[in-house]
Amino acid sequence: MLELRHVKKAFGDLQVIRDISLKVEQGDVVALLGPSGSGKTTLLRCAGYLNHADSGTVTLEGETFDLHTISKKDVVRYRRKIGFVFQNFNLFGNRTALQNVTAGLTIARKMDRKEAEEIGLEALKKVGMLDRKDYYPSKLSGGQQQRVAIARAIAPNPNVIFFDEPTSALDPELTGEVLNVMNALARDGTTMIVVTHEIEFARRVANRVVLIEDGLVVEENDSETFFAYPRQQRTINFLRDTKWKPEGETISEEGII
């Protein structure tokens, strides 16, 4: 359904993404793991055309766009088929929670206001933020802001939603509410690509896991296999370095026992 092919991106001399291809099927929840600076966020931003890739293509719903030469018109058209959730929420500061959710419908997609509000309220209900619909972002906690941001991403019913470290900017006690919402979306069959440091989330919610390091895919597998039988030494090292432990299990050089 969504396929990235041979994406490359450098910032000056630094080759952040050497060559990454990634295929996502309808209903997939793909977790992108990797150490800081591995290029996973840049990959996601290139896929959302927020960073301009040096080369590579993206295919969405059978239509292929060249990430380097894509026209402005196509960028807007392509972006209207995706959703994006940011690490720092990036809610529109001049709009209430509900207006944040409906702006993409009324302004960008020229939808009738009433219809947009119905969809907006439905989306806010899904993330449990209906009672805060008239609050400005500055009056919401981080977790609440992120839930509104998720409502904003799902409202236009995109084909796929990109999540860029959605819980990294949150206090630990607030990550749960956001992960729960994402979990619910995954159960509803929402196609999601999630850059995350939440290993447990990747294991429990994602059905596929991709480990990225130095701008390359190190290992890619369904999530059970990925955690139970990592093939690459670098995957084993990564899992060990994150000090992640499934409850009641230990991690050894051979993987998880």
Add this chain to the structure above:
Amino acid sequence: MNDRIVTELLESFPKLLMPALSATIPLTVLSFTIGLLIALLTALVQIAKIPVLRRLARFYIWIIRCTPMIVQLFVVYFGFPSIGIRLPSFPAAVLVFSLSVGAYCSETIRAAIESVPPGQMDAAYCSGFTFRQAMFHIVIPQACSTAFPPLSNSLIGLVKDTSLAYSVALVEVLATAQRIAARTYDYLWLYLEAALVYLIICSLLTVLQRMAEKYLERRR
């Protein structure tokens, strides 16, 4: 202060208010409005990095900011007729003041827009906005509250700068005070009275600024 001066000041005050209403205020309102439009356009062409226009905008700001306004007034009013452009005092003043406001406020607006976190633009793009939609619906409204205090500064500065139009034969507050004083020789009192007129206008603007800031504050 003797009775004669008191009577004279009371008599001259309405005479100073008249040019405030007929010259200072219209000149300010007109120049500031046109100036803000120029400022917004020149700020946007720089932010959108439109090739040639961007350089033109920088050039314009450079020229206007780095030459004295009174010299600009002289060039337009006394100099332009020699190349066939004859502007009466009022339009000449509007032209110069608008360009001046445009140059200074352009930098204010550009800075305010650039102070809006880039994540706002990213989020707008990912909500399906075009550049223009993102600018006008998301970024500029938020830049307004940042730009408001410095723009108010420019407005208040402009009210006082209009007194420079005296030098191009525009009958405004200062010119009127000077005319009256030339008859009575009460320069001190009449110029103080002229200052009072500016003080009143600018104080009103200061109060308005505070009210508007409170309003903007409530909306976020």
